[in-house]
Amino acid sequence: MGRASIRFPGHAYIPGQTKRHPEGCFDVIRASVTADLGPSDLAQSQAWKTGLAFFDAGYFWEAHEVLEPVWLQAPPNSTERLFIQALIQLSNARLKLCMDRPKATLRLCATVDTLLLDCEISGRDDVMGMLPSILREWLHDTRQIANLAVQAGN
Numbered sequence: 826m827g828r829a830s831i832r833f834p835g836h837a838y839i840p841g842q843t844k845r846h847p848e849g850c851f852d853v854i855r856a857s858v859t860a861d862l863g864p865s866d867l868a869q870s871q872a873w874k875t876g877l878a879f880f881d882a883g884y885f886w887e888a889h890e891v892l893e894p895v896w897l898q899a900p901p902n903s904t905e906r907l908f909i910q911a912l913i914q915l916s917n918a919r920l921k922l923c924m925d926r927p928k929a930t931l932r933l934c935a936t937v938d939t940l941l942l943d944c945e946i947s948g949r950d951d952v953m954g955m956l957p958s959i960l961r962e963w964l965h966d967t968r969q970i971a972n973l974a975v976q977a978g979n
Contacts, residue, residue, distance in 0.1 A: 831878045838886040839923045851890050858894040864905040867895050868953040873909075877955075880912065885920040889913050904944050908952040911940035911960055918967050927974035934968045 834850070836843050857871035867873055876892035879885075892913050899906035918933035941964065944957050 831875050833879070833882060834884060834887055837884045837923075839920065840886075841924065846887070851887065854891045855894045858898050860898070862898055864899060864903065864953070867898055867905065870895060873953065876912070876916075880916055880919075883919075883923075885916045885923065888916040889920075892916070904949055904952055907940050907943050908955075908957065908960070911937045911944065914940065915960065915963055915967065918964075918971075922967065922970060922974070925974070927971040930967065930971035931975070934964055934971065937964050 834846060838845050854872050854875050858867065862870060872891045873895050876888045876895065879888035879891065892909060896906060896909040896913060899909055914933050914937045918930045918937065921927070921929040921933060937960075941957060941961055944952055950956060
């Protein structure tokens with residue numbers, strides 16, 4: 826499933842700024858995660874791929890929504906579960922940036938950092954079809970923007 830086949834919502838939901846999406850509008854995507862999927866299957870699921878595309882396009886609340894069932898299906902305490910959780914928390918951090926809450930962003934970045942360290946301890950180069958270093962770059966960029974906003978008094 827390429828990015829071209831992903832249907833993006835008409836707007837990104839930002840609490841307090843934009844209208845919330847109708848209840849259940851992501852249910853079809855979330856339903857792509859079934860109880861029989863293992864970690865390698867989860868990385869190929871519509872929910873995972875859509876979550877990544879949403880994140881990349883700035884739909885951070887929406888990314889969290891579709892990634893949550895992937896996280897719930899990942900084996901407990903697995904590198905995959907920690908990695909998915911890191912991406913969900915990074916989505917939350919980016920959403921807080923959109924909401925002009927840089928201090929909350931920095932708190933979430935600290936959580937993401939810990940999760941990524943736990944992933945890196947596993948020694949795996951590839952998790953869910955991604956390099957952890959990519960998530961680490963996104964974290965760095967997010968933290969940098971939040972620090973600038975805090976210094977500017979936001």
